Amino acid sequence: MCLATVYKENDDSVIFKNVSRINVDGNKLVLRDIMGDERVVEGTILMVDLANSIVKVKCD
Numbered sequence: 001m002c003l004a005t006v007y008k009e010n011d012d013s014v015i016f017k018n019v020s021r022i023n024v025d026g027n028k029l030v031l032r033d034i035m036g037d038e039r040v041v042e043g044t045i046l047m048v049d050l051a052n053s054i055v056k057v058k059c060d
Helices: none
Strands: 004-008 014-025 028-033 038-049 055-060
Touching: 014 055, 028 055
Parallel strands: 004 055
Antiparallel strands: 004 014, 014 028, 028 038, 038 055
């Protein structure tokens, strides 16, 4: 299973850990973790590193 940590691009702060799914809805990202909790973030995905389980997001 590939779980990711999602970071803000500008300061590398953690937005959400153990993310198992990301849905894109326009400029909104719906992040879901392994427990089913969700967070909605306005922004765009800049980079996904599957080998290291990292997602970088540019937040609006």
